[in-house]
Ligand code: HEM
């Protein structure tokens with residue numbers, strides 16, 4: 145476990161760079177993670193996806209299924225990969241401060 | 250017909266691509282290997298060097314010794330990776346517990362799968378395997394290789410990984426075992442740009458398809474398993490690299506019911522070759538089997554004396570549908586009753602051959618026990634032709650996916666969805682007419698659902714109307 149300083153606050157990360165505590169998330173965290181996931185600048189669509197993921201997580205304590213994410217944000221999977229080159233799990237979930245996806249990855 | 254690749258394949262020349270010289274690859278002597286001591290005490294693993302079977306411990310020690318002797322600029326990751334792995338493994342043997350942390354999410358840009366992240370939970374003790382990620386490399390159909398390809402990928406992996414591999418993973422991939430996060434993109438670049446090879450699947454997506462050896466070397470093959478496997482792998486690259494499904498999904502291709510790639514047990518969509526005309530009989534060869542001039546089962550049972558070949562006992566009486574007989578010295582098969590089990594063909598391959606009107610059966614839903622029990626695949630399409638460009642097959646694949654992607658719950662395999670919605674609803678949705686071949690036996694319970702439109706008068710009934718005829 146490592147801890148990094150994001151906009152003046154200490155944030156704990158696991159070895160894959162995911163936030164250990166999703167409640168510590170701020171928009172600065174998303175900006176901080178962006179470059180590591182191949183994103184130069186966060187645009188409105190990035191934020192739409194990030195906020196959708198956070199809202200869903202707050203409500204259900206789980207990340208939405210890909211299909212649901214695409215439907216609700218109106219972004220095709222192809223477009224999600226254009227926004228987040230490392231994909232919805234490693235990319236957008238990390239930026240949104242969600243816990244690391246698990247299972248038979 | 251010779252295999253025709255969809256695109257020009259890159260010709261690899263190891264002599265141009267190699268990283269190590271012969272001397273560097275064989276940089277130790279037999280004496281050095283004999284006296285090699287791993288940097289940890291590994292008495293339990295040492296035991297596994299005894300016995301006749303090829304020892305993974307001995308192999309790992311050879312690799313560890315080679316890495317010790319390579320110079321610093323010849324290894325980009327940790328030279329001790331193999332020794333640390335042996336050390337941690339010995340500890341796991343002692344304690345009976347794994348020392349890998351839970352999960353791990355790493356990958357390459359553009360893809361959502363293909364790399365399995367892994368971290369040691371004893372990184373201070375075994376620093377060289379603090380990160381030990383696995384990369385799945387899509388294998389060629391049926392795993393035919395040239396040494397140029399294998400030597401090139403070995404050099405690359407010695408340089409950027411642990412040097413350890415798994416040939417192959419159960420799904421089929423060539424598996425590169427153990428590297429660091431920083432090396433993932435460079436390895437991916439070299440696989441693509443130098444080796445002309447892509448990574449395989451992992452996650453909730455189409456996993457790497459695999460096939461039996463098929464027409465390349467088997468006279469039983471009823472369709473070109475390699476061509477279909479290669480075609481669908483290419484056609485569904487997007488589904489393979491970018492997880493979009495409720496859960497994992499596997500294709501496997503068997504050329505005949507012998508099932509050499511075990512598609513019926515290990516793939517959500519199982520393609521099994523078959524035929525619908527008559528078994529071809531060479532009566533002269535049948536006579537030669539009866540006379541003992543040809544050994545049954547191509548000599549598979551030579552290790553023991555089973556007596557003289559008895560066609561009645563070993564073939565005719567064992568036919569599951571009892572549709573064979575001898576008339577004089579002529580073998581007769583009632584093909585309308587044959588279930589194409591392969592037994593007679595397997596026993597007398599020189600005399601019997603599958604028919605010429607060949608194609609595939611498609612079966613769906615095999616899976617391991619989690620969550621609601623193990624399943625083998627259920628027959629969905631008794632017969633379909635399998636000829637390039639395979640549009641009929643793709644159309645079927647997409648209908649199944651469309652339904653499963655819409656209706657499947659999070660982490661619900663196709664086989665579980667089929668159970669949940671029931672077979673009648675499932676086949677109706679994917680547009681298949683019910684057929685007797687889809688079931689082994691009709692249901693024994695009477696809890697039968699009817700559709701309202703199939704019942705005269707429908708469901709809307711008035712109790713008063715009923716009471717006018719039946720008093721309370
Ligand atoms: C909330 C109340 C009740 C529940 C949840 C209930 C539930 C059930 C269930 C699940 C079955 C088995 C159905 C099957 O698998 O075939 C059943 C069968 C049966 N129940 Fe009830 N039951 C209830 C009340 C009653 C009452 C009050 C009576 C009688 C006065 C009754 C008489 C029967 C009979 C005779 C059967 C056998 C029917 C058959 O096998 O076709 N049940 N019930």
Ligand code: SF4
Pocket residue numbers: 461462463467468469470471503504505506507508509510
């Ligand atoms: S499954 Fe059938 S066709 Fe394929 S290799 Fe085995 S025996 Fe031959």
Ligand code: SF4
Pocket residue numbers: 567568569570571572573582586587588589590591592593594
């Ligand atoms: S393939 Fe099987 S069922 Fe058909 S004739 Fe041969 S043994 Fe009998």
